[in-house]
Amino acid sequence: xxxxxxxxxxxxxxxxxxxxxxxxxxxxxxxxxxxxxxxxxxxxxxxxxxxxxxxxxxxxxxxxxxxxxxxxxxxxxxxxxxxxxxxxxxxxxxxxxxxxxxxxxxxxxxxxxxxxxxxxxxxxxxxxxxxxxxxxxxxxxxxxxxxxxxxxxxxxxxxxxxxxxxxxxxxxxxxxxxxxxxxxxxxxxxxxxxxxxxxxxxxxxxxxxxx
Numbered sequence: 183x184x185x186x187x188x189x190x191x192x193x194x195x196x197x198x199x200x201x202x203x204x205x206x207x208x209x210x211x212x213x214x215x216x217x218x219x220x221x222x223x224x225x226x227x228x229x230x231x232x233x234x235x236x237x238x239x240x241x242x243x244x245x246x247x248x249x250x251x252x253x254x255x256x257x258x259x260x261x262x263x264x265x266x267x268x269x270x271x272x273x274x275x276x277x278x279x280x281x282x283x284x285x286x287x288x289x290x291x292x293x294x295x296x297x298x299x300x301x302x303x304x305x306x307x308x309x310x311x312x313x314x315x316x317x318x319x320x321x322x323x324x325x326x327x328x329x330x331x332x333x334x335x336x337x338x339x340x341x342x343x344x345x346x347x348x349x350x351x352x353x354x355x356x357x358x359x360x361x362x363x364x365x366x367x368x369x370x371x372x373x374x375x376x377x378x379x380x381x382x383x384x385x386x387x388x389x390x391x392x393x
Contacts, residue, residue: 193292194251195221195260201349201357201381204264207257208379209355217256220281220379222326223288224249225319232258249292259379261323262293267305275311275387276346279324281380285313286320296321311387315339325380331372345371349382357381 187206188198198204211218217233224231228248235241236254251258261282270276279302286303288296298304302324306312317332326332328348333340347361348370360370370377 195258197260197263199263204351204379204381205355205357207259208351208353211257212353212355220259220261220375222323223284223321225322225326262295267302272309277387278382278384280382281323281325283324285316285322285324285327288321306387307390310390312390313341314343314388315341324383328371329373329375329380342371344385344387346384346386348380350378351381352378
């Protein structure tokens, strides 16, 4: 592996800080035939979030509240250290965010790194922007929200219209950007992680509005 492999945390997760560290984890999984999964805000059943347990290890209880990955050699990633927001064009509301940024504050974040101030929606709001539509909750990570096909209660507006491009790390560790002009864009946006790990997302935000 050419990239630096991050250490496994005491909580059973890998906590990459850079895209190169995510690439290194993907390469390790490929070389050792291991499963690899990414945890967002754990807003789903445990067995839909984490890897399978190792041979002989007990399965996790299949509950939404399960916060720890199963034992075994497989790789479970948490993006709490990979959540930056960069303004590409502040006047036009164009940003680039890392996969682990939460839409809003996540009160159940086990690492305690999620705050209102470092959330996507808060940082956008302070500059006069927001997203076109969301569901009834906002504690999810932006990558988890997109990859599970989440959306709001509207037939006219959707967060999809805010997406300009996604950076995907495929199973070989190759990083590639997919824009709205890419033939694969529609499949990538709702791929449930099956086409690779979402690393970064570019968004064209919407001016703030009141309901």
